[in-house]
Amino acid sequence: MRQGQVDMEAHLVSEGLRKLASLYRLIDNGSISQGSILFWDEPEASLNPRLIELIVELLIALVAHGVQVILASHDYLLTHQLSIRAEHGRLPPGVGLRFFGLSRGDAPLAPVTVQASDTLPGSRRIAMQVQFLGRTSCGAEVGSVP
Numbered sequence: 001m002r003q004g005q006v007d008m009e010a011h012l013v014s015e016g017l018r019k020l021a022s023l024y025r026l027i028d029n030g031s032i033s034q035g036s037i038l039f040w041d042e043p044e045a046s047l048n049p050r051l052i053e054l055i056v057e058l059l060i061a062l063v064a065h066g067v068q069v070i071l072a073s074h075d076y077l078l079t080h081q082l083s084i085r086a087e088h089g090r091l092p093p094g095v096g097l098r099f100f101g102l103s104r105g106d107a108p109l110a111p112v113t114v115q116a117s118d119t120l121p122g123s124r125r126i127a128m129q130v131q132f133l134g135r136t137s138c139g140a141e142v143g144s145v146p
Contacts, residue, residue, distance in 0.1 A: 016047030023058070034066030044075040056081045064092045083120035 013021070026032045043055050055078060059069050073079055079099065084090070086097040099122070101115045 014046060016045065016051065019043070019046070020051075020054075020058075032062070032067060036066075037068045037070065038062065040069065040071040042073055042075070043071055044073060044078045049077060052077050052081060056085070060085070060091065060095060063095045079120055087119050087121070 023032070032038055043059075044052055047055070052075070059071070059082070062069055082097055083099070091097060097118060099117050099120055101117075102112055103115070104110045104112050
């Protein structure tokens with residue numbers, strides 16, 4: 001891995017940066033290309049929060065180039081940044097965004113219900129929002145609009 005003009009051994013780099021380097025390598029060697037599906041669990045984990053904006057731009061760029069991206073996140077900053085772009089028409093043409101929230105009633109065997117919305121504020125029962133905003137796990141799918 002390269003940091004500036006210096007080659008760095010992978011074990012000396014943070015876990016979050018290793019994930020980004022791995023993603024770069026998958027793109028560079030053609031493993032992720034147009035028509036691919038990327039499942040990414042908590043892309044923000046072990047990353048400096050200042051890099052969230054980079055992750056958001058990377059996700060949108062991948063989708064704009066024909067990669068279907070499905071991610072799971074509990075990070076309000078990441079999902080909020082994605083939602084802001086959708087809410088304010090700041091997604092490139094053909095790029096769609098969908099939020100999914102899973103919830104279960106209070107009964108031990110209550111069924112899991114799924115709620116979907118095009119924006120985070122449209123998802124009223126996502127646990128992350130209840131925790132951060134007082135509104136009830138969150139996933140997002142960034143993909144092409146049919």
